[in-house]
Amino acid sequence: MTIRFEDPNRPNSYIGRTVPRPNAGKLVAGRGRYVDDIVLPRMVHVAFVRSPHPHARIGAIETGAALAEKGVLKVFTGKDLAEICTPWEGKLAHLQGMKTPPQHPLAVERACWVGEPVVAVVGRTRAEAEAGAALVEIDFEPLPAVTDIRTALDKGTPVLHEALGDNLCFRKSNEAGEVDRVFAEAPRVVEATFKTARHTGVTLEPRVIITDWNGADGQLTAHVSNQAPHMLQVLLAGHLDIPESRVHVICGDVGGSFGLKVHVYPDEVATAAIAKIMGRPVKFASDRVEAFTSDIHARDHEATGRIALDENGMILGFDVDDWTGIGPYSIYPRTSAVEGLQVTNLIGGPYAFDHYRCRTSVVFQNKGICAQYRAVGHPVAVAITEGLVDKAAAEMGIDPIEIRRRNLIADDDYPKTTAAGLKLEGLSHHKSLDSLIEAMDYEGLRAEQKDLREKGVHRGIGIASFIELTNPSPFMYGIGGARISAQDGCTVRMDPDGSVVALTGVTEQGQGTEAIMAQIVAEAVGVSPDLVRVVTGDTRVTPFGGGTWASRGAGIGGEAALQAGRAVRQQALEVAAAMLQAKAGDLDVRDGIIVDARSGEERLTLAEVGRIVYFRGDTLPKGLPRELMQTRHFITSDYPYAFTNGVQASYVEVDTDTGFVKLLKHWCVEDCGRIINPLLVDEQIRGGIVQGIGAALFEEVCYDASGQMLNGTMADYLVPMSAEMPDMVIRHVETPTAESALGAKGAGEAGTAGAPAAIMNAINDAIRPLGGTVTHMPFTPERILRALGTITD
Amino acid sequence: MSEHFRSRIDLEFTVNGEAVELTVPAGRHLIDVLRLDLELTGSHAGCEHGVCGACTVLVDGQTVRGCLTLAAQLDGAEIWTVEGLTESGAIADLQAAFVERNALQCGYCTPGMLASAKTLVESGSVPSREAIREHMSGNYCRCTGYEAIVDAIETVARTRAGVEARVEAKVR
Ligand code: FES
Ligand code: FES
Numbered sequence: 001m002t003i004r005f006e007d008p009n010r011p012n013s014y015i016g017r018t019v020p021r022p023n024a025g026k027l028v029a030g031r032g033r034y035v036d037d038i039v040l041p042r043m044v045h046v047a048f049v050r051s052p053h054p055h056a057r058i059g060a061i062e063t064g065a066a067l068a069e070k071g072v073l074k075v076f077t078g079k080d081l082a083e084i085c086t087p088w089e090g091k092l093a094h095l096q097g098m099k100t101p102p103q104h105p106l107a108v109e110r111a112c113w114v115g116e117p118v119v120a121v122v123g124r125t126r127a128e129a130e131a132g133a134a135l136v137e138i139d140f141e142p143l144p145a146v147t148d149i150r151t152a153l154d155k156g157t158p159v160l161h162e163a164l165g166d167n168l169c170f171r172k173s174n175e176a177g178e179v180d181r182v183f184a185e186a187p188r189v190v191e192a193t194f195k196t197a198r199h200t201g202v203t204l205e206p207r208v209i210i211t212d213w214n215g216a217d218g219q220l221t222a223h224v225s226n227q228a229p230h231m232l233q234v235l236l237a238g239h240l241d242i243p244e245s246r247v248h249v250i251c252g253d254v255g256g257s258f259g260l261k262v263h264v265y266p267d268e269v270a271t272a273a274i275a276k277i278m279g280r281p282v283k284f285a286s287d288r289v290e291a292f293t294s295d296i297h298a299r300d301h302e303a304t305g306r307i308a309l310d311e312n313g314m315i316l317g318f319d320v321d322d323w324t325g326i327g328p329y330s331i332y333p334r335t336s337a338v339e340g341l342q343v344t345n346l347i348g349g350p351y352a353f354d355h356y357r358c359r360t361s362v363v364f365q366n367k368g369i370c371a372q373y374r375a376v377g378h379p380v381a382v383a384i385t386e387g388l389v390d391k392a393a394a395e396m397g398i399d400p401i402e403i404r405r406r407n408l409i410a411d412d413d414y415p416k417t418t419a420a421g422l423k424l425e426g427l428s429h430h431k432s433l434d435s436l437i438e439a440m441d442y443e444g445l446r447a448e449q450k451d452l453r454e455k456g457v458h459r460g461i462g463i464a465s466f467i468e469l470t471n472p473s474p475f476m477y478g479i480g481g482a483r484i485s486a487q488d489g490c491t492v493r494m495d496p497d498g499s500v501v502a503l504t505g506v507t508e509q510g511q512g513t514e515a516i517m518a519q520i521v522a523e524a525v526g527v528s529p530d531l532v533r534v535v536t537g538d539t540r541v542t543p544f545g546g547g548t549w550a551s552r553g554a555g556i557g558g559e560a561a562l563q564a565g566r567a568v569r570q571q572a573l574e575v576a577a578a579m580l581q582a583k584a585g586d587l588d589v590r591d592g593i594i595v596d597a598r599s600g601e602e603r604l605t606l607a608e609v610g611r612i613v614y615f616r617g618d619t620l621p622k623g624l625p626r627e628l629m630q631t632r633h634f635i636t637s638d639y640p641y642a643f644t645n646g647v648q649a650s651y652v653e654v655d656t657d658t659g660f661v662k663l664l665k666h667w668c669v670e671d672c673g674r675i676i677n678p679l680l681v682d683e684q685i686r687g688g689i690v691q692g693i694g695a696a697l698f699e700e701v702c703y704d705a706s707g708q709m710l711n712g713t714m715a716d717y718l719v720p721m722s723a724e725m726p727d728m729v730i731r732h733v734e735t736p737t738a739e740s741a742l743g744a745k746g747a748g749e750a751g752t753a754g755a756p757a758a759i760m761n762a763i764n765d766a767i768r769p770l771g772g773t774v775t776h777m778p779f780t781p782e783r784i785l786r787a788l789g790t791i792t793d
Numbered sequence: 794m795s796e797h798f799r800s801r802i803d804l805e806f807t808v809n810g811e812a813v814e815l816t817v818p819a820g821r822h823l824i825d826v827l828r829l830d831l832e833l834t835g836s837h838a839g840c841e842h843g844v845c846g847a848c849t850v851l852v853d854g855q856t857v858r859g860c861l862t863l864a865a866q867l868d869g870a871e872i873w874t875v876e877g878l879t880e881s882g883a884i885a886d887l888q889a890a891f892v893e894r895n896a897l898q899c900g901y902c903t904p905g906m907l908a909s910a911k912t913l914v915e916s917g918s919v920p921s922r923e924a925i926r927e928h929m930s931g932n933y934c935r936c937t938g939y940e941a942i943v944d945a946i947e948t949v950a951r952t953r954a955g956v957e958a959r960v961e962a963k964v965r
Contacts, residue, residue, distance in 0.1 A: 019894055028888040030875030037834035127818075204847055204901040204935050234834035255837070255901030256935045288840040330796065487839030510936050516891020614799030665849045683895045683941055714844040714933070722939040723930035727922070751938075 002741060003523065005674065011590040012526045013374060014519040015742070018679040019529050021515040023508065032253040035208040035225050040281040043210065044073060044726040046274055047129035048284075049119040049136045050293065051111030054147070054158070054366035054707025055328075057108060058118060059139030066121055066135040071128030075136065076120040076274060078106035085273040086239050088264065090330035092480025095337050098170040100330035101161045101597015105270035107399030111140065112160065112328030113366050114709050115293025117267045120274060126285065132350060132723060145366040145707040149302055149325040152363035153526050160328055160364045169330055170337040170362040174344040176322055176419045180318045186308035186332045195776040196380050196756070197700035198300035198325075201373050202719050205255020206286040207295060209268045211275035221248045225255065227262045227507055228547030234483045235264055235333060236272050251537035254509040258374040258691070260295055261509070262549045264332045279447070292712035297701055298339065298373035300325050301380045305347070307388040308355070313398045315407045317355030317419075318348040320384055325363050325369070331371035333482045337362050339370065342377025342469070345420050348385050349467040350429050350645065351407045356419035366707040372549070374688065378468060378753035379695055383481025386464040386757040387764075387775055392719040393770060394702040400463050400761070401442060404433060404647075408465060422467075425638070425752040427645040428733040429465055432669040435731050436463075436647050440667045445651060453769070459664070460766025462650045464757035470551035470672070471642035471737070471748025473635065487635035488552070489543025490561040492521055492568045494628040496614045498606035499531040504559030507537045511748055512680035513553050517561050519676055520742065525572075526589025527606065543631055551746020554676055555642055567630035572609050578624050579612060580604060634740065642737045642745040646670035648689070648754040650762040656770065659781030661697060661763055670750050673731040674743035681747045682730045688751020689728055694720045695752070696759035697778050806870045808833070809877025817864050819885050824848040824859030826867070827874060835875040835904045839933065846932035849905035851875050875904035884911050886952065890945040898936030906932050910946045921952045922947060 004010050026032060038168055063075040087102035107118045119136050123129030144158040151157050152167040160167055209224040226232055229249040237244040254261065271284040274618055286294065305320040322343045326336035340360030347358045393403040408429035409416060416424045436442075442461070449459045477484040491503040502521045510516050514534040522529040535541055543560075546552065569589050576594040577584040580603055588597040596605040613626045619628060628706060630678055636642065651665040654660075675681050698718035702710040711717045736743025756777060763784065764773045772787030785791045802819045805812070808831060815830055824841075826849070839847030841860045848859035851873040878884045884907050886957040890896070897903040906929065913920060913928045920928065925943045934942065 021895065024892040024895070024897060024900070027897055027909065028875075028891050028903055030833075030904045031881040032900050033834075034837070036838075037828075202935055203899075204933060205837065205899070206839070254899060257898045258935070288842060510900065512895070512898070645956060649846075679895050683898065683937060686938035686940050687898060687936045688938075691935070712840055714840045715842065719933060719935070720939075720941065721930045721933060722926040725926070725939050727940055728938065 011379045011588065014523040014529050015676050018677055019515060019519050021512050022518055022534065023514045034205055034253045034255050035210060035223050036285050038223055039378045040211055040212060043281040043283055044122050044124060044278070045126040045129045046120050046271055046282050046284045047126065047133040048117040048124050049121065049133045049138065051107065051114060051116045051118050052116050052144050053111055053140050055143040056140035056144035057143060058107060058111060059141055060136040061119060066132040068787065069128065069132045069135055071124040072121060072132035073124065075107065075680060078104055078108035078118065081105045081270055081273045082108055083602025084240065084276060085269060088239060088332045090335045091331040092335050092477065092482060094480040095170055095335060098335065098337055099164045100169060101163060103266065103329045103332065105266045105273055110143065113170040113368055115290065115368060116705060117270060121268050122274060122278065122282065124664060142529065147365055147367065147703060147705055147707045149323045149363060152325065152365060167364045168361065169326060169364055170340065171360065172341060172344055173357065173359040174420055175357045177317060179317055179319050179355050179357040182355040183306060183308050183319055186316050187311045188309045188392065188396060189306055190388060190395055191304070191306045192387055192391055192775050194303045194305065194384050194387055196299040196301045196383060196695065197445050197777050198297050199373065199695060200257045200261030200292060200295050200297045200701055203256035203258060203725070205261055206288060206291045206653045207265065207268065208285040209260065209271050210283045211272040212281035213279055214722055215279050219248060220272060223252065223318045224268065225261055226251050227257045227509060227535050227549050229507065229537055229539050230505065230544050231484050231547065236269065239269060240272060240276055240540040244775065249539045251507055257509040259376065259549060263296055263334065263371055265294065289712050292711055292717060293368060296371040296373060297333060297368045298370050299380060300370055301343065303384050305388050307392050309392055313403050313406055315353040315394050316350050316359065317353055320347050320358040322358065322360040323363065324360065325365040325367065327367050327369035328364055331369050333484060334372055334477060336369060336371050338372055339377045343381045345422055346377060346381035346467065347420065349381065349418065349422065350409065350465040352403045352409045354419055359679065365701050374691060375749035375752035378749065379692060379756045380464065382464055382753055383465045383757040383760055387760060390761045390764065401437060403462065404465055408433065413579055421640050422643065424643050425737055426735045427467065427643065428671045428735050429645055431733045432645060432647045432671055435669045435733060436667055439669065439729050439731050440649050455655065458656055458766045459653045460762040460764065462758045462760065462762025462765055463647065464754045465647045466645065466754040466759060468644045468646065468750045468753050469641045470644055471555035471636050472550045473551060473637065473640045475640035476550065485544060485546040487633050488545035488557045488560050489631055489633040490557065490564040491543055491629065492525065492564040492632040494525070494572060494606065494610060496570055496610040498527065498610050500525055500527055501533050501535065502561055503535045503542045504557050505543045505546045506553040509548060511548065511553060511684060512677060513548060514555055515680060516558060516676040520558050520561045521565040524562050525569045527592045533594065543633065545636045551748045554744040555740065555746055556634055556636065558676060558744050559662060559742045560632050562742050563632035563634065564630050567632060568628055571625065571628055571630060572606060575613055575620065575624065575626055576604050576609050578621055583598055591671060636739050638739050642739065644670065644672045644745045644750060646750045646754060648758040650758040650761065652762040652766060654763060654766040654784060659784035661779060663693065663724065666726045666728040668728065668751060668754065669731045669733060670747065671735050672747035672750065673734060673745035674736040674742060675732060675734060684748050685730050685751040686728050688749060690720050690725055692752045693725065693759060694757040695777060700778050802865055804864060804868050806867045806872060808872045809874060809880065821864040822860055823850065823862040823864060823867060826864050827859060833874050833876050837901055837904065840854060846905045846909065847902055849908040849932065851908055856912055875907060878907065886949050887911065888916065890908040890949045894941045896937060896941040896945040902932060902934040906934065906942060914946060914950045914953055917954060919950045
C-alpha cells in the first residue's frame with residue numbers, strides 16, 4: 001500500500017506537516033540532560049596536558065609534583081595507555097595510496113600539533129585534575145614544523161612522518177573527456193584561485209564523555225556527546241579489547257554536532273582507557289580552548305580553477321587543482337581525505353558539460369586534524385564552481401542568471417551521470433532557479449542596485465547553484481573497510497493503550513529527528529504523533545544503525561521507521577480482523593481507531609486490540625501472529641548517494657570605505673525530496689546558511705608560520721551572532737527519490753554548502769565595477785579593502 | 794595558589810525564590826555554584842570566557858554571565874535560573890513561542906537565550922527586529938541561524954504589548 005502524499009486530506013496525514021518537536025518542551029525548561037549534567041557515583045575527572053609545540057619529540061615526563069597535588073589520583077602517559085589501547089589508522093581501503101601513521105590516545109614519541117594530548121591527569125574534581133595537569137613537566141625537544149600547504153611536498157620541506165617518506169596523505173585525480181585539448185581550443189577560458197579558511201565546528205556544547213568500566217560485568221558504558229553511537233561502540237571495543245556486546249554507548253541530549261562529534265578523538269579514547277584501568281567512572285569535559293585546539297578542523301583548501309566556455313557562454317569543461325592540509329593524522333575512522341575527494345566529485349555539479357579534471361592533494365601539516373564538518377567538501381567545490389561561473393559571466397557580459405539558465409542540467413534530463421561520474425536520479429535546477437528569481441524579485445533588485453550605485457551605494461547580488469550529497473550507501477565508508485553502518489533500522493512497538501514506541505538507530509542533535517520519526521511512525525501506524533515516543537542514541541536499545549550524519553537521518557532512518565510502522569499497522573489489522581471476523585484488507589487504522597476502510601465506520605480502538613493481545617490473548621485464534629512490535633531496516637541500493645539540489649542568493653552592501661559587508665537578505669530554494677516537517681527543514685537550512693555565512697565573512701582558525709594557533713578563544717575566532725545575520729527566505733521544490741516509499745533526501749547541509757559562494761559572488765558583484773574581486777575566505781574588511789586597492793602594503 | 798585563594802566562603806542568597814546557604818571555594822563562579830553545588834543543570838557553560846552567553850542567568854533582575862560572576866559577589870542576591878523561571882511561569886509565553894517557532898535545535902543555548910529575551914520583552918514596548926538582534930547578540934547559537942529566535946521574541950513582545958495596551962485602555 002502506498003501513501004497518497006499528494007492528498008493532504010488523506011487519513012493520518014502527518015508526513016509533510018509542521019508538527020511541534022516532542023523534545024523541545026524539556027529543552028526550553030532546562031530539563032535537557034547533556035553529558036556534563038550527569039554525575040555518577042565515584043566519578044573522577046580527567047584533564048589533559050596538551051602539547052604547546054606544533055612538533056616536538058617527547059622526552060622525560062615528570063609527574064611527581066602533579067601526583068603530590070591534593071585531589072590528584074593518577075597520572076597517565078602515552079606509554080601507559082598504549083599498554084591497554086591499540087593505536088588506529090584513519091584509512092579506507094578504497095582510497096588507493098592513502099597513508100597515515102598509527103595514532104595513540106596520548107602521544108607516545110612525538111607531539112604533532114599544538115593541543116595534542118600528551119599526559120592525562122585524573123583528579124577528584126575537574127579543578128583538581130586541571131591543577132595537577134599544570135604541574136606536569138614534559139621535556140619537549142622542538143622539531144621543525146610543516147605548516148604551508150602548497151610547499152608541503154617540496155624537497156626542502158621536512159617530512160612530518162619519516163616512515164611515510166613524504167607529506168602526502170592522499171592524492172586523487174578525477175578526469176573525463178579531453179581537458180587539455182578543450183582548454184587549448186576554447187574561445188573563452190577563465191581562471192581564478194580560491195581559498196577556504198580553516199574552520200572548526202564550535203558546537204556550543206564542547207565535547208564531553210563519561211566512561212565507566214564495571215569490572216564485575218566486564219562492561220564499559222560511555223555517555224558521550226556523539227552522533228554515531230554504534231560506530232563508537234564497535235571502535236572502543238576493538239581498541240580496548242572488550243567484546244562489542246560489552247560496550248554500551250549512550251548519546252542523550254547533544255549540544256550541537258555538525259560532524260564534529262562523529263569522529264574518534266584521542267582524548268575520549270584515553271578517557272575510556274583510564275576508566276578501564278581505574279575501574280570507576282571518568283568524565284572528560286573539554287573546555288573552549290581545548291575545543292579550538294583538539295576538535296576537528298575543516299576546509300583549509302587552496303585551489304586554482306579554470307573554466308572553458310564556447311562563445312555563447314556554454315560551459316565546455318572545468319579543470320581544478322585543489323590542495324588541502326589536514327594536520328598530522330588522517331581522522332579515524334572516516335579519514336581526512338573525504339573533503340578533498342568530495343571536491344573532485346562535486347566541481348561543476350549542477351551543470352551539463354563533458355570535459356572534467358579535478359585533482360586533490362591532501363597533505364600533512366603540524367596543525368589540528370581536519371575532518372568531516374557540515375557539508376563536507378561542498379562549500380569548497382561550490383565556491384570554486386560558482387566563482388568561476390560568475391567570473392566567466394562577468395567577463396563575457398552575460399547576466400549571472402542567464403549563464404546558469406544556459407548551463408544547468410535540464411530538469412527532464414535525468415537520470416544522468418555527470419562528467420565527474422556522479423549518478424543523479426532527479427534534480428530540479430531550473431524549477432528552483434525560477435522559484436528563486438520570483439522569491440527575490442531579481443529584476444527589481446537589479447534596478448534598485450543600479451539606482452543606488454549612482455548614489456555611491458555599492459550593493460551586490462550573488463547566486464549559487466549547488467548539488468548536495470545525502471543518504472550515503474556503503475560506497476562512502478563501508479566498502480573501504482570501516483565499520484560505519486550505511487543502513488539503519490527502526491523498531492516500532494505498540495503498547496496496550498494503543499500508544500507507540502519507536503526505537504531508531506539515527507540520533508538527535510537538535511535537527512528534529514524525534515519529531516520526524518514521530519510523524520512518520522504516526523502516519524504509518526495510524527495514530528496521532530503525540531502517541532509516539534521516540535528513543536534514540538542507545539546501543540543497547542535501538543536497532544544497529546549509523547547515527548545521524550551526511551544528511552541521512554530522514555532518508556534512511558525515516559524509511560526504516562515508515563516500513564516498521566506499516567508492519568505494526570498490518571499486524572494490528574490482522575488481529576483486529578480476527579476479533580471482528582473481517583478481512584484485514586477491508587480495515588484501516590485512522591487516528592488510533594480500526595475502521596471499515598470503505599465506509600470509515602469505526603469498529604474498534606487500537607487500545608482494545610492492545611488489551612486483547614496483551615491481556616486476553618486466550619480469546620484470539622491459536623497460532624494467530626500477534627507481534628505488535630516490528631523491526632525494519634533500510635539501505636539505499638540503486639544509487640550510491642541521493643543528490644539534492646538548490647540555489648541560494650545573497651544581497652549585500654559593501655561599505656567601500658571600511659570594507660564591511662552588510663548582509664541585507666538571503667534566499668534559498670532547496671529540493672530535498674519529500675519534506676516531512678516543513679518548519680524543521682526550513683530551520684535546518686537557515687542554521688546551515690548562517691554557518692556558511694560564518695565561513696564567508698568571519699571564521700578562520702589562524703596559525704602562524706611556526707604552527708602556533710593564534711586565536712583559540714571565542715573572542716578571537718569570530719562566529720556569526722544575531723546582530724549581523726540577515727532574514728532568510730526559504731522555498732522548496734520537491735523531487736522525491738524513488739528509492740524509498742518515503743522519498744525523502746537529506747536537508748541538513750544544503751545551507752552550508754551554498755551560502756559562502758552566494759556571498760562571495762554578491763560581494764564581487766558589488767565591488768567588481770570598482771576594479772576588485774575577492775576569492776580568499778573569509779572576506780574580512782581588510783581583504784575587501786585590499787581588493788579595492790585601498791590597502792596596498 | 795595562595796592560602797587566601799584556596800579559602801572557602803559562606804554565602805546566603807536566594808535561588809529561584811528559595812533561600813540557600815552554602816560554603817564554596819572563594820574562586821567559584823556562579824555557573825559552577827548553580828551546576829555543581831545546587832544541581833541546577835539547566836544553565837550551561839559554553840566558553841567560560843564571557844562570550845557565548847550560554848550561562849546567562851538573572852541576578853537581582855539583571856542578566857549576568859554565570860561564568861564571570863564570582864560566588865563572592867552573590868551574598869544576599871536574588872538569582873533566577875531557567876528552572877525557577879519555568880516553575881513560576883514568568884517566561885511561559887517565551888518558552889511556548891520558542892517551541893512553536895522551533896527557535897531551538899540542540900537547546901544548549903536556549904536557557905541563556907530565554908534569560909536574555911526576558912529582560913527585553915519585559916520592557917513593554919515592541920522592539921524592532923534590529924533591536925532584538927542587537928539585544929540578543931551576546932548569546933551565541935550555532936544551530937538556528939537566529940531568525941527563529943528573533944521571530945519568537947518578536948511575537949511575545951507584540952503579544953505582551955498588546956495585552957498591556959488593552960489593560961491600559963481599560964484603565965483609561
Ligand atoms: S559560558 Fe559564560 S559566556 Fe560562555
Ligand atoms: S540551539 Fe544549539 S546552540 Fe542554539
